Amino acid sequence: MARLxxxxxxxxxxxxxxxxxxxxxxxxxxxxxxxQQALHAxxxxxxxxxxxxxxxxxAFLLTSGVVGDMFGRREVFAVGLGVxxxxxxxxxxxxxxxxxxxxxxxQGVGGAIMFxxxxxxxxxxxxxxxxxxxxxxxxxxxxxxxAVGPLIGGAITSGLGWRWIFFVNVPIGVLAVVITLTKIQxxxxxxxxxxxxxxVVSFSAALFSLIFAxxxxxxxxxxxxxxxxxxxxxxxxxxxxxxxxxxxSDPMLDLGLFRRPAVVGVSLVAFTLSASIFAMFLYLTxxxxxxxxxxxxxxxxxxxxxxxxxxxxxxxxxKLSVKVQSRYLLGSGLLLVTIGFLLMSMVHAGSGWTxxxxxxxxxxxxxxxxxPALASSAISVVPPERxxxxxxxxxxxxxxxxxxxxxxxxxxxxxxxxxKTLAALGSTPAGREVLAQGGPRLNAAVTGxxxxxxxxxxxxxxxxxxxxxxxRVGFAGxxxxxxxxxxxxxxxGSLGAFLLVRQRDFVPSHAQAGPAAAPEPAVP
Numbered sequence: 001m002a003r004l005x006x007x008x009x010x011x012x013x014x015x016x017x018x019x020x021x022x023x024x025x026x027x028x029x030x031x032x033x034x035x036q037q038a039l040h041a042x043x044x045x046x047x048x049x050x051x052x053x054x055x056x057x058x059a060f061l062l063t064s065g066v067v068g069d070m071f072g073r074r075e076v077f078a079v080g081l082g083v084x085x086x087x088x089x090x091x092x093x094x095x096x097x098x099x100x101x102x103x104x105x106x107q108g109v110g111g112a113i114m115f116x117x118x119x120x121x122x123x124x125x126x127x128x129x130x131x132x133x134x135x136x137x138x139x140x141x142x143x144x145x146x147a148v149g150p151l152i153g154g155a156i157t158s159g160l161g162w163r164w165i166f167f168v169n170v171p172i173g174v175l176a177v178v179i180t181l182t183k184i185q186x187x188x189x190x191x192x193x194x195x196x197x198x199x200v201v202s203f204s205a206a207l208f209s210l211i212f213a214x215x216x217x218x219x220x221x222x223x224x225x226x227x228x229x230x231x232x233x234x235x236x237x238x239x240x241x242x243x244x245x246x247x248x249s250d251p252m253l254d255l256g257l258f259r260r261p262a263v264v265g266v267s268l269v270a271f272t273l274s275a276s277i278f279a280m281f282l283y284l285t286x287x288x289x290x291x292x293x294x295x296x297x298x299x300x301x302x303x304x305x306x307x308x309x310x311x312x313x314x315x316x317x318x319k320l321s322v323k324v325q326s327r328y329l330l331g332s333g334l335l336l337v338t339i340g341f342l343l344m345s346m347v348h349a350g351s352g353w354t355x356x357x358x359x360x361x362x363x364x365x366x367x368x369x370x371x372p373a374l375a376s377s378a379i380s381v382v383p384p385e386r387x388x389x390x391x392x393x394x395x396x397x398x399x400x401x402x403x404x405x406x407x408x409x410x411x412x413x414x415x416x417x418x419x420k421t422l423a424a425l426g427s428t429p430a431g432r433e434v435l436a437q438g439g440p441r442l443n444a445a446v447t448g449x450x451x452x453x454x455x456x457x458x459x460x461x462x463x464x465x466x467x468x469x470x471x472r473v474g475f476a477g478x479x480x481x482x483x484x485x486x487x488x489x490x491x492x493g494s495l496g497a498f499l500l501v502r503q504r505d506f507v508p509s510h511a512q513a514g515p516a517a518a519p520e521p522a523v524p
Contacts, residue, residue: 009183010125011134014118015141016176017081020169021111022142024088025053026149029281030296030303031162033289035100038162042448044215045097047410050282051211051403052101056108057115058399059204062252062392064116066195073117073124078180080113085173092166116392121184139314139372147304147311154300162296198244199252206237207400214407218414218447253393254386262381263390265500266374269330270394271401272493273370276486277337277363279405283413283482288353290449291475302353306364313368321373326380327501329373334494336366338487345483349472380506405489409482414447416481421446421474430466434458446471 032046039045068076087106094100119138126134156164213230220226245251257263281303288299317329340363344356378394425431434442437458445454451471455464 006183006185007125007130007134009179010121010185011137013176013179013184014077014121015138016172016179017077017084017114018118018138019141019145020172020176021084021114022145023149023152024107024165024169026146026307027153027156027165028053029285030150030153030289030300031157031165032282032285034157034162034296036449039094039097039100041097042450043410043414044219044448045101046282046286046449047215047406048097048101049104050406051215052104053108053111054399054403054406055204055207055211056105057112058396058403059200059207060109060112061116061396061399062389063195063200064113065120065388065392066252067113068117068120070194072186073120074180074184074186076113077117077121077184078177080110080117081173081177081180082110083107084110084114085170085177088166088169088173092163115395119391120388125185143311143314147307150300150303150307151297152300154295154297157296159297194250196244196248196250196252199241199248202237202241202244203252206234206241207403209234209237211403211407214404214411217411253396254389257382257386257390257393260381260505261500262377262502262505265327265496265502266330266377266381266394267397268496268500269334269370269374269493270378270397272489272496273334273337273367273374274398274401275405275408276341276490276493277367278402279409280341280482280486282406283409283479284356286449287347287475287479288356290452291472292353294353302356303360305357306360306367309361309364310368310371313365314372317369318372321376325503326373326377326506327497327503329369330377330497330501331494333366333369333373334490334497336369337363337490338366338494340364340366341483341487341490345480345487347476347479347483349469349476351476377501377506381501383507409485412485413478413482416478417471417474418443418446419474420477421451421470424470424473425466428466428470430460430462431470433460433463434467434470437463446474 028049032049035041035049036046041049064076064080084107087103087110090103091100091107094103122134122138123131153165156162156168209230213227213234216230217227242255245253245255258267284303285299288294288302289296294302317333321329340359340361342359343362344359347355374394379391382390422435425435438454442454445451451467455467458464458467
């Protein structure tokens with residue numbers, strides 16, 4: 001009986017930690033405008049609130065799995081919980097954007113350790129039919145966190161303040177650590193593993209250099225020595241990473257897996273799904289709150305159609321996966337996301353939030369269609385002994401997609417919103433008055449998300465109104481442009497799924513959607 005208790009305590013601890021991890025990601029999106037006002041953060045600072053987390057999660061995910069194999073998954077999982085809990089507390093205490101982003105990076109490290117060891121702990125605790133039941137509960141927790149995240153985040157931010165979206169993790173994290181250390185049985189890999197330090201350092205530095213260049217490109221100049229040097233350095237570091245992985249006997253990422261076209265296709269789907277619709281949540285949140293003026297809770301309510309529909313569509317897609325080939329589920333799901341982007345590209349200066357609703361519905365169904373097939377396909381296209389690495393690699397591609405998507409879309413956003421806002425100002429006499437007096441401070445306010453503050457400092461009421469109206473025009477036109485970029489990215493992912501995820505590449509010993517095919521966290 002005690003052994004049975006240990007199993008379920010393991011599931012409770014893992015599900016609690018995963019729910020906390022995912023909830024903290026989704027609630028942050030709704031809280032970003034409040035964070036911007038409280039910390040006087042620039043638009044680039046807001047990008048880093050999300051990207052700092054995604055970068056460290058992507059950088060340490062594969063290595064964390066190896067560390068768990070070496071030193072014991074229970075202890076390593078507890079360490080990850082501790083890091084995540086302490087860094088959450090530091091996030092809540094932050095008084096500057098830099099402090100918050102550094103703490104968010106530490107959260108990503110803790111999240112990577114937790115996620116890399118969570119599935120292995122469940123797999124070692126449960127066998128047979130019980131394992132399928134455990135993974136089903138785990139998947140339901142993931143879907144529930146994704147579905148209610150924006151609403152809970154909005155409620156906490158509106159009622160208690162944005163700092164409490166981080167403080168709430170502290171008692172939950174402490175309880176989960178106690179359960180882990182007292183109730184969970186230890187498990188290790190009997191084979192000797194080692195940490196791939198060259199891979200960790202080169203991959204992390206390459207990804208950081210790329211994201212930093214994308215975020216700073218507009219401000220520093222794309223042809224400046226800093227940006228060119230960062231982009232070249234990122235490319236060289238990526239080459240170092242690939243060469244190091246190719247030559248090592250126990251690499252962080254086995255490049256031989258990518259000889260199978262289906263592995264390439266599944267990785268492309270993971271990357272493009274995150275780089276398109278999940279990266280777009282930042283800009284959708286800014287539109288709903290900053291441009292339309294909704295509070296955090298009201299904004300969370302308006303995001304429910306896309307999150308709830310993805311949650312409801314996932315189990316239907318999971319049942320279909322035993323009858324329909326993965327390429328069709330992945331390709332058609334991303335095609336629905338692509339159509340959703342098209343439907344959301346109709347925003348204009350006078351639009352209400354309902355202009356997004358048709359796209360939310362279609363994209364939500366698409367997300368729910370992709371996620372179960374992606375989770376099962378990631379481990380079904382490799383030999384069983386490589387399933388852990390394949391799952392970790394797939395999750396890494398998700399996080400890299402989020403980080404690069406937010407940074408890339410942000411570079412376009414900052415450039416386009418300035419051009420379109422200035423053009424709209426130039427079309428009216430009051431707007432031309434603002435242009436004559438604005439100068440560099442006006443440009444900084446538009447690209448930094450501080451237009452309302454800039455408008456408040458203008459004595460003339462017509463000039464204030466002209467600036468706000470021009471910004472709405474610029475924001476709407478830029479958002480439509482971002483939607484078209486997202487449509488192209490998700491469309492390429494859909495095409496890649498149809499062409500590359502071939503059924504003959506699936507390993508026969510894997511069930512396409514068996515009980516071991518646990519869902520992965522779906523939202524940043």
